[in-house]
Amino acid sequence: SISKAAFRRLPRYHQILSAYEAVGREYISSRELSEILEINETLVRKDMADLKIRGKQNQGYSISALRLRIEEFLGLQEITEALVVGGGHLGTALATYPGFEHYGLKIVGVLDSDPEKIGTRIGGHQVVSVARLASIIQKKNIKLIILTVPRDVAKELTEVAVNAGVLAIWNFTPCELNVPAGVKVRNEQIIGGFMALSHYLKNVGGA
């Protein structure tokens, strides 16, 4: 197993490795990884050791082997079925994004409360009434929901989903969710990405 800090670096490693693999690169050194990630080379080597990945003398690490190892470690090679709850702008963007299947994330339903949306199609799915959330979770043995509803209904829907057996919630709403032990919430605050750009603009740009 690996440290929490190393675990948090895995998505970034994966992104870099995928990009390099796409342009035909076969090997990468710990030094190069440390420069791209802007972290200490000793940290990179430790992460590789934690992942039980060995480099080749004078060549570095096999990019595809490392990428596959990370995917295996993160469970990205298994299919995780999920429901999108809230078929609005954000929910539709996530339900129609083809990039997620590449990581094992398979959206198997979209639910909404708006009668104008129920019965229409989003991303190949027929939108279903959210009144059926619990029964669908149970029938399809769903362990993950993607929450893209307005904040005022986030708590109640989380409760329904957790009671029906969901173990993980990918929360895009600004509402802080309280869940029992055994259920994991990931709060996705997209604004985090803007903060790095804001700092950059403050220091070099400046309108």
Place this chain on the structure above:
Amino acid sequence: SISKAAFRRLPRYHQILSAYEAVGREYISSRELSEILEINETLVRKDMADLKIRGKQNQGYSISALRLRIEEFLGLQEITEALVVGGGHLGTALATYPGFEHYGLKIVGVLDSDPEKIGTRIGGHQVVSVARLASIIQKKNIKLIILTVPRDVAKELTEVAVNAGVLAIWNFTPCELNVPAGVKVRNEQIIGGFMALSHYLKNVGGA
């Protein structure tokens, strides 16, 4: 100034501090921060020192002072005006999300190429033809664009924007962008959030 690793922790600190402030908490200890962030307490103390924030004996750090200091450091107290380029599902979700203004991010225009969308309103903005991208950037002195177009047009639009004077690109497309020195790209891969949940489900859940 602070180390790169500390810099990357700032959005997470900010999220925690904002949540605690919202429920009326006034102080937080380095120990508590270290437990929530799951990092070493010495790292937290070092980050605080880098930010030039001092704690009070027996009380810890003032939550609001620390949050404000992080915002000041990241430039979130200044307004950054941005254009959303690509008024589809994701672009609309970002253009209509009220949460961004709280961080100084002000969307001042939405551009698209679809004649069905041009002239309609998204998030209080009248959608403008993307043919006017360069002139709008120059007229409004825009330094940041939010790229939410299909991948096949990402490069060409980036080139137009950079030539017109943009210094930062918040890239939501899967296309890797090449930009000159002096321009910063933030690639936003939302899938990163799913990876933590996938690992969790693999180890405890399992459908």
